[in-house]
Amino acid sequence: MSEFAEAGQPIPDIAMETPDGGSVKPSDFKGQKLVIFFYPKDNTPGCTTEAKDFSALKAAFDRAGVALLGVSKDSPRMHQNFIAKHGLATPLATDAEKDGLSDALGIWTEKQMYGKTYMGMVRSTYLVGADGVIAQAWNKVKVKGHAEEVLAAAQAL
Numbered sequence: 001m002s003e004f005a006e007a008g009q010p011i012p013d014i015a016m017e018t019p020d021g022g023s024v025k026p027s028d029f030k031g032q033k034l035v036i037f038f039y040p041k042d043n044t045p046g047c048t049t050e051a052k053d054f055s056a057l058k059a060a061f062d063r064a065g066v067a068l069l070g071v072s073k074d075s076p077r078m079h080q081n082f083i084a085k086h087g088l089a090t091p092l093a094t095d096a097e098k099d100g101l102s103d104a105l106g107i108w109t110e111k112q113m114y115g116k117t118y119m120g121m122v123r124s125t126y127l128v129g130a131d132g133v134i135a136q137a138w139n140k141v142k143v144k145g146h147a148e149e150v151l152a153a154a155q156a157l
Helices: 045-056 058-063 076-086 101-105 146-156
Strands: 033-038 066-072 092-094 108-113 116-121 124-128 134-139
Touching (some): 033 045, 033 146, 045 058, 045 066, 045 076, 045 146, 058 066, 076 092, 101 108, 124 146
Parallel strands (some): 033 066, 066 092
Antiparallel strands (some): 033 124, 108 116, 124 134
16 A cells, blocks of 8 residues: 555545635535646646646546546635636635645655755645546656646546
8 A cells, every 4th residue: 555545445525625715525526527636836837837737628628527626735815816827727626734635645745855844745636436436546746748648547437
């Protein structure tokens, strides 16, 4: 078993806050396929590219019957600004400060950079089947070509 959630495990049903002040949780998508992509921080180069790539493919995901949801620990207000600044078509959600979905999946973890240790998000994507079970997991994602790879996997599911 890896340190991260894997294919075959049910996606934990933990609520997250939406930019408009509402909430969303994986069970809200029961009966349809869902791609949840987790990224470290709004308005950083890799995260912006990833969110824009998923947004550019949103119509293709829609045609495949797959819902999209981008998640970070940024505040709902930061998400609103991120969506507006980059014209994102992908819905975003804010994961809880403690015991959130990223914690349950094992992707909110200790990281190191320049000799400093801090808590951070491991860039990860989960393709969840209509049954609420993780069909495929990508951890430590490299952004280039990732959204296209996830789309192909979602179309094949």
